[in-house]
Amino acid sequence: MQSQRDLLVESAPCSCIVIIVTVVVAQVLVGVSSVAVPSSNCYALDNSSRIVDFSSWIGHFFEYEGKDTDVVIRFCKDVETRSQTGYVDFGQFNNFNHFVAGSGGVDFVQGYYNGDLLNCEQSYDKLGRTAQVNIICGSCSNGQCKGELGCICNVTQESSCSVFVELAIPCEKPGPRAFEGFTVGFHPRSWEIVYNGMTQLGYEKSHHEFSFATEQTQVTLYMTAIASLSTLVRKPMIQILPEKGLKVTLSGSGATGSPPTTLTPTLLNVEWTCQEARDTPYEVNVTIPIEGYEPIQFFLTKICEHRQDQRGRFYKRMGYLWNHILHIHCYVNSVLCWGDSFTKHAWNACMGLMHCQA
Secondary structure (H helix, E strand, O other): OOOHHHHHHHHHHHHHHHHHHHHHHHHHHHHOOOOEOOOOOOEEEOOOOEEEEOHHHOOOEEEEEOOOOEEEEEOOOEEEEEEOOEEEEEEEOOOOOOEEEOOOOOOEEEEEEOOOOOOOOOOOOOOOOEEEEEEEEOOOOOOOOOOOOOEEEEEEEEEOOEEEEEEEEOOOOOOOEOOOOOEEEOOOOOOOOEEOOEEOOOOOOOOHHHOEOOOOOEEEEEEEOOHHHHHHEOOOEEEEEOOOOEEEEEEOOOOOOOOOOOOOOEEEEEEEEEOOOOOOOEEEEEEEOEOOOOOEEEEEEEOOOOOOOHHHHHHHHHHHHHHHHHHHHHHHHHHHOOOOOOOHHHHHHHHHHHHHHO
């Protein structure tokens, strides 16, 4: 017969392994930083899908002195020409998908649209005057730039309605790599939580104003990805803060790591039950590993104003059902009231039931 000491020695390695695995998983979840969308729309993804945030450049002034007309750029705001006859607006920067990676010797391309309409009413899908700014990370090939903040290298006016500008600036350092094409939303064709691999504002960290109510015990999320990259999506993991007080379970095709596509989104059902009331919301950190990319991470917050008991909810549902049965019974009896078979006793009983349910 083994001694108690031997049993403790044999069981210790297993316990240690479980503890180590638990600690490692917790550290991984805590250490992962989400690929969050920048705070402004002045950003782009480079050719390696890394985020380059130009928010600090917003409104920076660049001027090119031409022979008769000068061109002015207010970075991520607008482009205009200036001459003795006045200013002409060549477009505004106001759409998130008009800042993209370039090709060849151009690192990024910006589109400015909805400029002055005069004599350009039918140009470029009736968007008025437009400008395209080709951004070079570094200096102009002709050595035009002097100083550290860059300059306009060249301007080409294709027509009175369109202008091309070559701008050289010291670009920002690329950030984390985004899993382009990946979305998470509350509908198969929406992306409130994650868009293009980037966690949207409101879900990149805990926000009280984005919390789900106590009564909402289930949330269904829809995930999509580009079909050719969908097999890179792995099984999601969760971390709950604080660890006790909120019971959370994941189910659905998304919980098992099934590959999502745009045509066949996977479902991630988040079922949560309040086991302890709390003044501040619970945080549920959802992490979706992506092979070869930064993981997708977002936060869901849950308000627990009171404890949710499974048995209590069962009896509550049964109470609702019984309430409907009684009302139907009273309705049938009231219809029968017009017949000879309806007695005064039945009528009084019916009225008593209706009074009890009121």
